[in-house]
Structure formats: structure tokens, C-alpha cells
Amino acid sequence: MNDTPFDAMFSGVIGQDYQMLKLISPGSVEMSRQVGRAVGEFCQQSTVSVELVELGGGTGITTLSILSANERVKVLSVDNEPTMQLQAKQHLQQWAEAGRLEFCGDDALTALQAMQSDSVELVASAYTLHNFEAEYRKQVLGEIYRILKPGGWFINGDRYALNDISAHTRSTQKEVEGYFKILTKIDRLDVLEHWVIHLFSDEAENHVMRETIALQQMADSGFKQINLSHRQEVNALVTAVK
Ligand SMILES: C[S@@+](CC[C@H](N)C(=O)[O-])C[C@H]1O[C@@H](n2cnc3c(N)ncnc32)[C@H](O)[C@@H]1O
Numbered sequence: 001m002n003d004t005p006f007d008a009m010f011s012g013v014i015g016q017d018y019q020m021l022k023l024i025s026p027g028s029v030e031m032s033r034q035v036g037r038a039v040g041e042f043c044q045q046s047t048v049s050v051e052l053v054e055l056g057g058g059t060g061i062t063t064l065s066i067l068s069a070n071e072r073v074k075v076l077s078v079d080n081e082p083t084m085q086l087q088a089k090q091h092l093q094q095w096a097e098a099g100r101l102e103f104c105g106d107d108a109l110t111a112l113q114a115m116q117s118d119s120v121e122l123v124a125s126a127y128t129l130h131n132f133e134a135e136y137r138k139q140v141l142g143e144i145y146r147i148l149k150p151g152g153w154f155i156n157g158d159r160y161a162l163n164d165i166s167a168h169t170r171s172t173q174k175e176v177e178g179y180f181k182i183l184t185k186i187d188r189l190d191v192l193e194h195w196v197i198h199l200f201s202d203e204a205e206n207h208v209m210r211e212t213i214a215l216q217q218m219a220d221s222g223f224k225q226i227n228l229s230h231r232q233e234v235n236a237l238v239t240a241v242k
Pocket residue numbers: 006007010028032055056057058059060061062063078079080081084085106107108109125126127128131132
């Protein structure tokens with residue numbers, strides 16, 4: 001785990017039982033829906049096919065929402081954790097067969113670095129960038145900007161930590177309380193253990209994606225019209241234009 005620039009936390013119990021997130025964090029499913037809605041909004045502006053790169057496609061929850069948003073969207077879904085991506089390949093086989101979905105198993109930065117500048121209309125993601133170590137995330141943001149066509153959008157539904165650190169801590173504590181209530185009731189202490197451990201990584205100083213700093217980083221990368229909306233506790237939707 002230490003010789004990679006990211007925490008491969010999705011290979012074990014979390015990855016195998018990822019659908020449990022729907023139980024302990026229904027808001028995250030809603031955020032994937034919001035990412036799809038924003039993709040649909042972008043597509044209304046254009047009549048041609050829309051190339052989209054998805055970062056951290058996971059088991060395919062966000063990917064499905066994106067594919068359903070508009071039939072002109074073609075997705076390249078990037079995820080470097082086979083436990084997660086294999087599930088997406090199974091769930092979304094029909095979309096791949098229809099030629100609307102391809103997969104890449106590289107990590108986000110490596111995948112982006114291999115892509116041409118000004119080559120895609122959209123980059124979309126949910127609950128992935130907050131997992132990145134801060135310096136890695138900065139490089140990813142720069143690469144997202146580079147590969148987007150002028151006028152292209154970056155859409156990210158994610159954990160954007162509250163600027164008010166005390167409020168953020170309270171919100172996170174409430175979240176953990178919810179994990180315990182739900183997962184002890186169904187006797188899944190193994191899943192509980194892994195999500196609590198995972199939260200420590202999310203909240204670590206070199207990972208946490210605090211709202212003002214994150215939006216400033218995007219502005220520094222060149223993004224315009226940066227907008228944060230749909231905030232639900234520590235989660236929010238961010239859109240930005242190249
Ligand atoms: C919390 S899941 C989100 C999955 C999906 N978007 C959703 O909302 O359900 C985060 C995903 O990001 C992937 N991931 C984490 N770090 C990554 C990296 N550096 N490059 C590519 N994928 C990464 C993980 O493997 C995992 O599948």
C-alpha cells in the first residue's frame with residue numbers, strides 16, 4: 001500500500017460488499033444521480049456525440065447514471081481496483097457491447113497523462129478524488145483541465161469537507177454513528193471495521209478535500225465558473241468549465 005501514491009482501500013471487504021454503501025450512505029447514491037443530471041444538462045448544449053472520461057468508476061453506480069443521462073454519451077471508465085471494476089464490467093456489460101462504454105484499469109493520473117490535450121467534452125467522477133493524497137489530486141486536476149476541450153466540463157460529486165472544521169467533525173461523527181446503527185443491526189462488523197478505518201484515511205490531513213482549498217486548486221488549474229451545489233452534510237456537487 002505504501003509504494004503507491006494512493007490508498008488501495010477498495011480491494012477487500014469494502015470492495016466486495018460495496019453495495020452496502022447504499023444502506024449506510026444513501027446520499028452517495030443521490031450524488032451519483034446528480035452527476036448524471038449534470039452530464040444530461042451539458043448534453044442539451046450539443047447535438048454531437050459526447051466523449052466522457054470517468055475517474056473511479058467503481059462498481060458502476062455513477063457510470064450507469066452517466067450512461068442513462070443521454071444516449072450520445074460515450075464513457076471511458078477508469079479505476080485501478082479490479083475488485084471494483086470487475087463488478088462494473090458485469091453490471092454494465094450491455095452498455096459495453098453497445099459500444100458506449102470502455103474500461104481502463106490504470107490509476108487516474110496515469111490514465112489522464114496518456115490522453116491527448118483538448119480531447120474530451122466531459123470528465124466526471126463521484127467519491128473518488130477525496131481518496132487521493134493532496135499532491136496527487138493537484139496533478140490529476142491539472143491533467144483533467146489539459147484533456148478537456150475548451151468549454152468542456154468537470155463534474156464531481158464527492159466529499160468536500162466543510163470549511164467549518166468543528167461542523168465537519170460533528171457531521172463525520174454523525175456519519176459514523178449511522179454506520180454503527182445500521183451495520184451492527186445486520187451483524188456486519190467486518191464491513192463496519194473497514195469503513196471506519198477508511199474514514200481515517202479520508203479525514204487525514206494529507207487527504208481531506210476542504211471546500212475552499214479544493215475550489216481554489218481548481219481555479220489555479222485554470223477552471224472557470226466553478227460552482228458547488230447540492231451540499232448534503234460533507235457531500236457536494238462541484239462543476240467547473242475549461
Ligand atoms: C468510493 S468508490 C466510488 C465509486 C463510484 N463512483 C460510486 O460513487 O459508487 C472510489 C473508487 O475510486 C477508485 N480509485 C481510488 N483511487 C484511484 C486512483 N488513484 N485511480 C483510479 N481509481 C481510483 C477506487 O478503486 C474505487 O473504485
